[in-house]
Amino acid sequence: MPTKKSKTSSFTNRGQIFGNAWSVFSYKTNSHYRITSDIELAHWLLFLEFDPRVKTFDLYPTPRLILDPRPHQLQLNAEVALRDGSLEWHKVASLDILEHNTSINTLKEFAKQNGVQFCTFTIEQIIPLKYKIMPLMRVAACLSAAKNIVLPFNLSEEMHVYVRTHREGCLGDILKTFGNYGGSVTCYLFAKMYADAFITVELNPHFFADETRWELI
Known part of the structure; x- marks a missing residue:
């Protein structure tokens, strides 16, 4: 058809x-x-x-x-x-x-x-x-896939302290700083901070790219 x-x-x-x-x-x-x-x-x-x-x-x-x-x-x-x-x-x-x-x-x-x-x-x-749709779908998918994840102890608090201290930057720097925890967990917390309106994020086509910029609200 x-x-x-x-x-x-x-x-x-x-x-x-x-x-x-x-x-x-x-x-x-x-x-x-x-x-x-x-x-x-x-x-x-x-x-x-x-x-x-x-x-x-x-x-x-x-x-x-x-x-x-x-x-x-x-x-x-x-x-x-x-x-x-x-x-x-x-x-x-x-x-x-x-x-x-x-x-x-x-x-x-x-x-x-x-x-x-x-x-x-x-x-x-x-x-x-419409340019925001695909990046936001990626964020929604990440939050859904990891909704039952068990986070490493204190990782969420450490990332929040990092964001408050630096106030702005690129996702790649966060991934490098918390590299020992794995990219998937770090990206989930990054998405979570965005969904919680703790940070604003540049909605480029990939959202989770190293060069994606963020800023503390």
């Missing part, structure tokens, strides 16, 4: 419309999720899992009941708790739906009345950020 390009194939470089369901592990919520499209995967990576503002989130929460113009349910993509204590509701949809669906406007007003920020995400918003 012939295949055609997916509208969001540039996010993942797979280039096909088939098989765009993803099974992912969230380090932030310690949960497994099934994500059903590439744009929703991009939303999860960019605006939930690795957004330093986000403390935690509920992916695909219970649908909200909309009464106007008729009673029906509207599914959110996420309910989000930010580190500053505020709340967000996230909806991923096409620009046309967001502009013309009356239920979206009703839900936006309902969120406002309850002190919740209603945030919408479209393909057009995400495409300029």
Whole structure:
């Protein structure tokens, strides 16, 4: 059967419309999720899992009941708790739906009345950020693969002291300093510090390259 390009194939470089369901592990919520499209995967990576503002989130929460113009349910993509204590509701949809669906406007007003920020995400918003997708997928894969790892005693504390002392640098210097522990464990802790918003990391195509730069937040 012939295949055609997916509208969001540039996010993942797979280039096909088939098989765009993803099974992912969230380090932030310690949960497994099934994500059903590439744009929703991009939303999860960019605006939930690795957004330093986000403390935690509920992916695909219970649908909200909309009464106007008729009673029906509207599914959110996420309910989000930010580190500053505020709340967000996230909806991923096409620009046309967001502009013309009356239920979206009703839900936006309902969120406002309850002190919740209603945030919408479209393909057009995400495409300029597509260069971040593959590096973040590598980080997510690393955190998932090593989630049950037993760390060497004091290694995490020693790496945190190193980062606080140097404040910025390259991953290669960290790998060299902690070479006795092995690259896999060191890279896992590097990814963990990034996911914990302890450091910022240059999102080059490989993330775990020696020349990848980091900085203490």
